[in-house]
Amino acid sequence: AQSVTQLGSHVSVSEGALVLLRCNYSSSVPPYLFWYVQYPNQGLQLLLKYTTGATLVKGINGFEAEFKKSETSFHLTKPSAHMSDAAEYFCAVSPFSGGYNKLIFGAGTRLAVHP
Amino acid sequence: ETGVTQTPRHLVMGMTNKKSLKCEQHLGHNAMYWYKQSAKKPLELMFVYSLEERVENNSVPSRFSPECPNSSHLFLHLHTLQPEDSALYLCASSQGRLGSNYGYTFGSGTRLTVV
Numbered sequence: 550a551q552s553v554t555q556l557g558s559h560v561s562v563s564e565g566a567l568v569l570l571r572c573n574y575s576s577s578v579p580p581y582l583f584w585y586v587q588y589p590n591q592g593l594q595l596l597l598k599y600t601t602g603a604t605l606v607k608g609i610n611g612f613e614a615e616f617k618k619s620e621t622s623f624h625l626t627k628p629s630a631h632m633s634d635a636a637e638y639f640c641a642v643s644p645f646s647g648g649y650n651k652l653i654f655g656a657g658t659r660l661a662v663h664p
Numbered sequence: 665e666t667g668v669t670q671t672p673r674h675l676v677m678g679m680t681n682k683k684s685l686k687c688e689q690h691l692g693h694n695a696m697y698w699y700k701q702s703a704k705k706p707l708e709l710m711f712v713y714s715l716e717e718r719v720e721n722n723s724v725p726s727r728f729s730p731e732c733p734n735s736s737h738l739f740l741h742l743h744t745l746q747p748e749d750s751a752l753y754l755c756a757s758s759q760g761r762l763g764s765n766y767g768y769t770f771g772s773g774t775r776l777t778v779v
């Protein structure tokens with residue numbers, strides 16, 4: 550069965566510092582991979598996704614992620630954190646089974662940004 | 665506006681009440697989902713409808729009853745809830761193809777409080 554592991558339920562960075570949120574997946578074939586962001590009392594918003602092609606994917610708000618098949622990872626990064634980046638981030642995988650589009654989510658990482 | 669609209673945004677109900685949550689999308693998607701998000705817990709997939717047919721029901725108590733009258737609307741009927749059912753209920757929609765790379769579009773959620 551496919552699964553997603555997000556290392557670190559809480560990450561805290563200083564404003565202007567590098568953001569690195571880790572995501573590893575288990576899959577017998579390369580799946581489609583997604584990062585979502587959730588602000589307080591809001592739904593999830595798509596940040597970026599990897600389907601095929603270039604392994605470095607750029608998303609909204611200056612975030613990017615790199616698909617590394619050999620490491621089964623899809624870590625999310627941003628060079629310089631902003632206070633407005635404080636939110637919860639979810640990694641998700643779309644497996645090739647089930648007959649319908651089913652996303653499997655990680656447990657989430659809450660990002661805190663302090664001055 | 666995310667394309668998926670959930671009403672109401674907030675709901676307070678007693679344990680003996682009956683209420684319904686509504687989700688509406690006009691994105692042309694053919695799969696719709698209910699998720700429960702409780703504090704300090706991962707996203708819990710409750711129900712999946714693909715082409716208006718329920719394809720997944722993850723051991724959800726019978727006090728939650730979904731309804732999908734057409735591909736644009738999804739309801740979650742609630743009755744005799746418990747305080748532990750208090751949570752953010754998220755609706756999402758997607759293209760329902762196998763192995764789709766579309767991901768989900770989420771609504772903003774209904775914050776439910778059971779008193």
